[in-house]
């Protein structure tokens with residue numbers, strides 16, 4: 220009797236495996252996958268990649284684990300869905316003034332608008348007189364490579380006064396570093412300021428900087444790095460652990476760069492030539508090398 224049961228169980232398992240193979244699509248080819256890790260990660264690194272993936276894509280914040288009190292969204296993945304680009308419903312709004320002096324609206328909740336709030340709290344409003352822009356979330360694949368492009372290479376591409384008269388002036392963004400950031404060894408600072416590179420207007424130095432700010436400004440989550448609560452402006456206990464922050468940073472650092480499809484298709488090649496001819500390449504470089 221026992222034997223019979225085992226045999227039935229085996230037969231059931233086999234039929235379900237066969238059935239699944241028929242129903243489920245096969246593993247997609249590499250160039251169809253956006254959210255995989257770079258090759259060559261160790262077992263331990265893969266574990267950290269997965270932990271970062273879960274924290275980034277699946278961890279939804281609520282009032283129980285620190286959300287808000289004011290916020291824009293409840294998880295990284297709700298704006299960067301599938302690690303890809305966002306859409307008009309997942310934009311961020313930042314406000315300030317037109318001239319380039321220090322933002323006059325920092326004491327009124329600037330620069331970022333937290334347009335949602337937990338029950339009982341008031342959402343932020345764009346203050347009278349402020350100008351504002353909406354930003355669409357970019358894809359966040361391949362950023363680990365960009366993090367490692369050297370300052371020397373960025374400076375070699377810079378052209379602040381448009382010396383080559385192509386109508387395009389690339390200007391590196393120098394800012395002071397927050398205290399929790401250790402600069403790269405090959406950094407080339409100027410008067411104590413460092414070239415920043417992530418986010419719009421290159422406002423973040425590295426992926427740790429961007430991640431810590433995103434937790435704080437987008438979800439209202441404090442960390443040991445950025446303990447200031449967006450609502451009260453007071454320092455409070457961390458709502459996300461250092462381990463989770465580092466896992467998310469590692470995840471972003473090891474998300475592979477997207478692979479171009481149909482590279483040898485004549486139409487694709489023609490488009491590539493047009494891209495170069497039209498001068499798109501002066502900003503969208505075909506090749507960048509990591510600097511270590």
Ligand code: HEC
Pocket residue numbers: 275291292293294295296297298299309310311354355356357358359362416417418419420422426429430433434437438467471
């Ligand atoms: C409300 C939507 C929203 C949420 C939530 C959000 N982001 Fe973003 N993210 C954006 C937008 C918009 C930008 C581009 C503007 C900017 O920040 O400068 C961005 C930029 C980034 C960048 C820089 C990409 C680049 O190419 O420079 C990274 C990395 C990033 N986010 C990671 C995160 C992480 C990690 C979280 C969660 C802790 C998160 N984001 C949560 C909207 C969001």
Ligand code: HEC
Pocket residue numbers: 304357358387419494497498499500501502503
């Ligand atoms: C002066 C520099 C510059 C030039 C020249 C330039 N771009 Fe861009 N491009 C950018 C920047 C910066 C962004 C990101 C803007 C943003 O996300 O707000 C961008 C974004 C894009 C995007 C969206 C990418 C994404 O993931 O959302 C596409 C597509 C694009 N550019 C195509 C082109 C094409 C085609 C040309 C040539 C006809 C071109 N660009 C020329 C700077 C440039």
